[in-house]
Amino acid sequence: MPLLSTVLSYLKNWLHSSTSMPQEVPIPDPNCESCIQVLSWEDERAKRFHVAHPEICGCEKYSLTAGKVHDDETLHFIVSDPDGIINGFLSPTLAMQIDSGGLSTLRSSAADGEFIQTLRELRSRWGGARQFIAVQKISVKNVRYHETGRLCCVYDTALPGKPKHADIIGPDIEALEGDVPLSKSQLKKQQKRRIRQFIEKAGSDFESPAGFRNGLLAGLDDAA
Numbered sequence: 640m641p642l643l644s645t646v647l648s649y650l651k652n653w654l655h656s657s658t659s660m661p662q663e664v665p666i667p668d669p670n671c672e673s674c675i676q677v678l679s680w681e682d683e684r685a686k687r688f689h690v691a692h693p694e695i696c697g698c699e700k701y702s703l704t705a706g707k708v709h710d711d712e713t714l715h716f717i718v719s720d721p722d723g724i725i726n727g728f729l730s731p732t733l734a735m736q737i738d739s740g741g742l743s744t745l746r747s748s749a750a751d752g753e754f755i756q757t758l759r760e761l762r763s764r765w766g767g768a769r770q771f772i773a774v775q776k777i778s779v780k781n782v783r784y785h786e787t788g789r790l791c792c793v794y795d796t797a798l799p800g801k802p803k804h805a806d807i808i809g810p811d812i813e814a815l816e817g818d819v820p821l822s823k824s825q826l827k828k829q830q831k832r833r834i835r836q837f838i839e840k841a842g843s844d845f846e847s848p849a850g851f852r853n854g855l856l857a858g859l860d861d862a863a
Contacts, residue, residue: 670697673690724773
């Protein structure tokens, strides 16, 4: 039966070629590995992200934990008082975190339990010195870009119990200036300028504890 012989011959050749061909092994991206290693540090994350990738906000290219943060997403930042909100905008004292450990937020897809856990963790650090007053809604696209350039980087930085955690971090200012060395006073001036821009771009969309997710966090600030 010539047809059967032809089919068997084809299958034999196909099996031989599929088993003998070398399998493609993905080459690890050293930049991606460097970016992921930053997550093991809690302090000075901004500086560590700067050196982890040669490009400005380069670590945004990778899914570091739970998936890349996209421009059309909304982030939520828990705001405390006293002086957490000044003239309807986030205070510089809180906004300046973009230049150190990062502004810690939760993505809109975060489960209710992630917000509850976050507030309880914050309360344990605040003691009786601060009080939860609002949740700020921040557009990722707004804070990522300013005019024709970058303002902030936004990374997926999942934490235990909080897979939808994300950090807003200001990129290296000298890199933004074309790797032109800046004096300490010039760097400080540029940082203050960027913080003002970030505050403006972050906007003034604040929800009260009673209004956020149907009162999910209301009363938790006084809970034991």
